[in-house]
Amino acid sequence: MRKLFSFLALSTIALSSNAQNIQQLIDQKAKALLPKVIEWRRHLHQNPELSNREFKTMEYIAAHLKSLGLEVKTGVAKTGVVALLKGGKPGPVVALRADIDALPVFERTNVPYKSTVIADYLGQQVPVMHACGHDTHVAMLMGTAEVLASMKKEVPGTVKFIFQPAEEGPPGTEEGGAPLMVKEGVMENPKVDAIFGIHISAGLEIGKIRYKSGAFMASSDWFTIKVKGKGAHGSAPWNGIDPIMISAQIINGLQTIVSRSEDLTKAPVVITVGKFNGGVRENIIPEEVSFSGTIRTLDSKMQQDVYDKIRRTATNIAAAMGATAEVTIDNKTLVTYNTPELVSSIVPSLKTAAGADNVGEGTWTTGAEDFSFFGEKAPAFFFNLGGMPKGAQSLMWALKHFAILCLIMES
Numbered sequence: 001m002r003k004l005f006s007f008l009a010l011s012t013i014a015l016s017s018n019a020q021n022i023q024q025l026i027d028q029k030a031k032a033l034l035p036k037v038i039e040w041r042r043h044l045h046q047n048p049e050l051s052n053r054e055f056k057t058m059e060y061i062a063a064h065l066k067s068l069g070l071e072v073k074t075g076v077a078k079t080g081v082v083a084l085l086k087g088g089k090p091g092p093v094v095a096l097r098a099d100i101d102a103l104p105v106f107e108r109t110n111v112p113y114k115s116t117v118i119a120d121y122l123g124q125q126v127p128v129m130h131a132c133g134h135d136t137h138v139a140m141l142m143g144t145a146e147v148l149a150s151m152k153k154e155v156p157g158t159v160k161f162i163f164q165p166a167e168e169g170p171p172g173t174e175e176g177g178a179p180l181m182v183k184e185g186v187m188e189n190p191k192v193d194a195i196f197g198i199h200i201s202a203g204l205e206i207g208k209i210r211y212k213s214g215a216f217m218a219s220s221d222w223f224t225i226k227v228k229g230k231g232a233h234g235s236a237p238w239n240g241i242d243p244i245m246i247s248a249q250i251i252n253g254l255q256t257i258v259s260r261s262e263d264l265t266k267a268p269v270v271i272t273v274g275k276f277n278g279g280v281r282e283n284i285i286p287e288e289v290s291f292s293g294t295i296r297t298l299d300s301k302m303q304q305d306v307y308d309k310i311r312r313t314a315t316n317i318a319a320a321m322g323a324t325a326e327v328t329i330d331n332k333t334l335v336t337y338n339t340p341e342l343v344s345s346i347v348p349s350l351k352t353a354a355g356a357d358n359v360g361e362g363t364w365t366t367g368a369e370d371f372s373f374f375g376e377k378a379p380a381f382f383f384n385l386g387g388m389p390k391g392a393q394s395l396m397w398a399l400k401h402f403a404i405l406c407l408i409m410e411s
């Protein structure tokens with residue numbers, strides 16, 4: 001973890017020419033601070049909070065940043081924290097972002113700092129866990145702030161530390177996350193010249209960094225299609241207009257948008273229907289049904305094109321059958337785009353911090369990140385950091401294949 005947050009410190013000063021001179025100093029300070037970073041991470045892990053409810057997390061972060069003498073603002077986008085470190089030398093404004101929220105997931109580990117927290121989520125009592133690893137992001141950024149604050153005079157320009165709530169998505173209809181932070185002006189005053197973010201990865205070995213220039217993570221949209229037909233008895237379908245059968249045709253039609261009409265050599269597209277609501281009884285054709293899903297694209301023009309084709313496909317298939325289809329699309333995140341010039345200027349710093357062999361260009365992913373909203377306002381770079389213990393993959397592989405072997409032998 002030392003190498004990881006020493007990179008964060010290094011990246012803020014890599015835009016200046018004296019990066020090489022202070023690299024060693026940062027490394028020493030990061031090494032000395034490592035036990036504290038681990039302690040913070042474990043505290044956060046044991047005390048996870050859901051999106052837009054990160055009240056104690058906010059206080060914990062703010063108390064640390066204030067103790068470093070930074071200018072600290074709390075309650076940004078509800079439960080976010082933003083701190084400024086004004087360096088002793090002239091230079092750009094560099095923002096470093098960590099997301100701070102946890103998920104409604106039950107923790108199955110046996111570590112001494114495991115979460116046993118239960119909280120309210122949309123009226124339900126749910127277990128809470130830092131299952132996405134945002135606790136590591138917070139601890140690393142708290143450590144980075146401490147390292148940089150201790151060498152303030154050497155820092156060229158200003159560092160803006162952004163601790164962002166609700167990356168997992170605010171509950172219900174609440175606003176939150178990166179879009180709300182941007183709306184509240186987090187990228188202004190002072191205006192951010194470049195922003196960086198990290199996500200820990202459970203599928204990448206500890207110490208490794210994977211990045212991609214240009215489009216890196218997908219845009220995410222949620223859509224709902226309401227199909228209105230005409231109810232009838234199931235024994236006499238000719239008296240009605242069956243919205244379930246029409247929906248099945250629309251769902252097939254949506255998959256042909258991906259397989260027949262998007263140029264998949266340019267970028268991948270995914271359309272998944274994950275929810276279907278309709279009907280009350282086996283022998284009744286319902287009046288109306290609805291289904292919902294998600295759209296993933298890695299190109300904003302393709303994203304708009306897919307919107308148009310979903311609307312066209314749904315409404316025209318429904319019309320052909322004498323029904324109507326109402327389509328609503330709700331944008332959740334944009335394409336996470338890594339500015340190529342920024343990436344090429346920063347990769348040498350990544351290699352210095354993590355070792356050249358550990359840094360490599362990866363492929364894009366159809367997962368999504370609301371970090372993309374910051375990238376609309378300034379050059380941005382977001383990448384993955386390995387969090388998987390060395391050798392775990394081969395162990396997983398062996399277990400999986402052993403299990404398959406047992407099943408074959410038993411059958």
Ligand code: NI
Pocket residue numbers: 132133134167199
């Ligand atoms: Ni995450």
